[in-house]
Amino acid sequence: MKKSIVTVACVCISLIGIWGCSIDEDNLEENIDTLENIEKNSSNIPIPDIIRNKVVVRFRDTTLSTIDKKNKRQQIEQFYSFNILNRETCDCDINGPELWTIDTTHNNFLGVRHLVENLVTNDPSSQGDENVEGDEDAVYDYQFYITIANNTLSGNYTTPIDNRIIASNNPDYVNIAILDTGVDYDFFSQPFLYNTRNARNGTFGVSGWDYINHDKDIRDDNGHGSKVTKIITTELNADGVPHQILPIKTFGQDGSGSYFDIVCGMNYVSKIPNIHIVNMSFGWYGLRNQSILKAIMEEISEGTLFITSAGNYGVNVDEDTPHFPSGYAIENLLGVGGYDLSLEEELDIPDLLERITMERSNYGPETIDLAAPMDNYTLIMQSNPNTSITVYPVGTSFSSAYVTSIAGKLYDKEAPSLQLYSNIMDSCHKVPGLQRKIEEGNVILKQNR
Structure with a gap:
């Protein structure tokens, strides 16, 4: 176990x-194909590309008011030297996780990878199950895309x-x-x-x-x-x-x-x-x-x-x-x-x-x-x-x-x-x-x- x-x-x-x-509801297009393929063994395992200007964020305190969250976002922007250009929330859950599109051109911003791996929450040597001391307000994760069959x-x-x-x-x-x-x-x-x-x-x-x-x-x-x-x-x-x-x-x-x-x-x-x-x-x-x-x-x-x-x-x-x-x-x-x-x-x-x-x-x-x-x-x-x-x-x-x-x-x-x-x-x-x-x-x- x-x-x-x-x-x-x-x-x-x-x-x-x-x-x-x-x-x-929307209508979707019809498409039929009966082939079923499987990934083939390969030494080139597809590691997802990290989207360089997007970060998935979740506030640790899910009961924060809208004003409190706005203030904390501004504090985080100032502390980590970036600006939030756009903010998305999960459909119909404004208090849930967020997706930030950020300005990566600030001279002092060290990048999304540095933000996620070194400044907050996660130990890069972990197996996805360990947290270390970091930002007390929020947890940050990469945004990336994957594909299935x-x-x-x-x-x-x-x-x-x-x-x-x-x-x-x-x-x-x-x-x-x-x-x-x-x-x-x-x-x-x-x-x-x-x-x-x-x-x-x-x-x-x-x-x-x-x-x-x-x-x-x-x-x-x-x-x-x-x-x-x-x-x-x-x-x-x-x-x-x-x-x-x-x-x-x-x-x-x-x-x-x-x-x-x-x-x-x-x-x-x-x-x-x-x-x-x-x-x-x-x-x-x-x-x-x-x-x-x-x-x-x-x-x-x-x-x-x-x-x-x-x-x-x-x-x-x-x-x-x-x-x-x-x-x-x-x-x-x-x-x-x-x-x-x-x-x-x-x-x-x-x-x-x-x-x-x-x-x-x-x-x-x-x-x-x-x-x-x-x-x-x-x-x-x-x-x-x-x-x-x-x-x-x-x-x-x-x-x-x-x-x-x-x-x-x-x-x-x-x-x-x-x-x-x-x-x-x-x-x-x-x-x-x-x-x-x-x-x-x-x-x-x-x-x-």
Whole structure:
């Protein structure tokens, strides 16, 4: 166990006991592509470029008044020798994290990297889990962009979202948030979306939020999120597990998203009650100083389990290049790698386990808790009775999705997230030959259906 991203008009509400936003939906373009590719092993791990004039900021005291925050911004500008040219907040949460565009031309300004790594909050030698003394008012993180799979898959855009929202939030359901490219609800025949119309007495969308287009239409125009969701719901439906999915769109049509979008998405999760599992099938390499996202995750209630993918470059993320968020030292976080298994005949479990290898997935026994299949997923994406597309997704994104479905099956509303973590780990088989790649050689076998 681990220790210890077309802006439209927006009306934001900031009242005691109310948190929300109401915006008209946008229409998205249709695009269909059935190819599914996986990152290839490479020594050129893609380290994200730090945006030199943008900084993600979170005030330590979230109860500060607007005037107090303005005064503190001015103090910080003067102390660190820069000017804030533009300030963005997460959609409809003016008290949440901020994205500053700053003037970097001041003679005494030492740069964003120096600001983040040396002046405040973070120790650059840490694994993303240590803070040092610094600015007492705020935490600073880099702003950068990352990309996940760009394999567009879209339905017919004929299904109204209201037809896919569960009428009321049943306390006996397992609630799963998915930070991804959204979900195309054309591919789902029954209501499955978590209802957020009345969350915190506000009107923050109808189910989830689109932080790319800044509206309430969480329809997937990329395909990645729909495939992740399909794996989860297919498995849960097959075992009769009642569930609700909360899609949070933090990646766009081309698969790109920003650290700030992800922070805002997680901030959104923190505002919604009773989210039991969060699936995060994405990641980035190298940048250790990301305290804001990690802190929000740690502040979310103990009833939430985070499930993250390990990445697909076949590298040791403990010793070579760290991978996040799977590498965060958060107790209630599962880092999921992927394994390969080629079978031409049915085998007993002991013989089957001996055939398992990890060649394409990232690995590291300190940060990767378990492995699930990277492939062997066949998804029938049917958008109407006469149209269906079969896709075969490959990658640790889908290993993570499969483990999320296992978590949904094992979820017990009376148990904390650490108990769910333990129950998942207890369900694993041990592969001695993988102990140097994943914790205790833990693997989850996929049930054939």
